[in-house]
Amino acid sequence: MDQVRVAAWASDPIALAGLIEHLRSCDEIQVVPGQRRGEAAVLVFAASRVTPDVKAALRAAASETPAAIVLVAGHVEAEELPELAACHVAAVLPREAIAGDKLVKSIVAAATGRESSLRDLLGQAQSLQHAAGGAALSPREVDVLRLMAEGWDTAEIAGKLCYSERTVKNVIYGMTNRLKLRNRPHAVAYALRAGVI
Known part of the structure; x- marks a missing residue:
């Protein structure tokens, strides 16, 4: 199989360097410099949120090249999906996908023309929001x-963290009440599913 030519963009230079380094380590991918993104079959955009600057970058990329875009984001609102689809976004993935093989699979799928429908993007955004539930924890x-x-x-928790017992109880009460968790084991299970512990 030929390597997929990929260009990367990120909302900050450190994230961009990490993304490029990861993409270079994948055998299926050939990274092209950002200034030559017109040569790429797929563009990978990484951002914590879809801000106006990110949308402007997506629109600019879509106007420069017909390449499919894989968006890696911490949060995407459902209302933003039609605009993202218009910018050639073929997949929306959580930030954790950068470390796994899901990013590579999405890049290969986008390169072969298997674009996502708006319904697919909505499902991806909903799973992204569910996975980001851990972000709701301080x-x-x-x-x-x-x-x-x-x-x-x-x-014991109060002693280890140098808090008062009342503070620990308030933290637990506030968290369980805000997230509608039934009890302490339910809170621990929630945190495990969210991947924060």
Whole structure:
């Protein structure tokens, strides 16, 4: 199989460097420089959110080249999908997909012309929002959840984190109430599914 020519774009230079390095490590992909993105079969865009700047970059890329776009984002609103589809976005993936093979599979699928319909993009965005549920947890909540998962009680968690017991109870109450979790085990299960612990 021929290598897929891919150009990368990211909302910040550090993310771009990491994305390019990862793409270069994949045998199925040949990375072309951003200034030559017109030669790419697929463009990979990485951003934490779909901001006006990201939309402008997507529109500019779509006007320069007919290449399919794979968007890796932390969050995408359903209302943005028609605009994304108009910009040749063929797949919407969570940021965690960069480390896995799902990104490569999506790039190969986009290069072979298997574009996603608006319904497919909606499903991808919904799974992205579900996977981003861990983003709803603060660092303090994650720390408490990690210790809860290890079996520590409220007093022990308070001692390890140098909080008062009341603070720990407030963190747990606020988190379970906000996320509509039934109890502490349900909170730990939620955090495990979200991949934060």
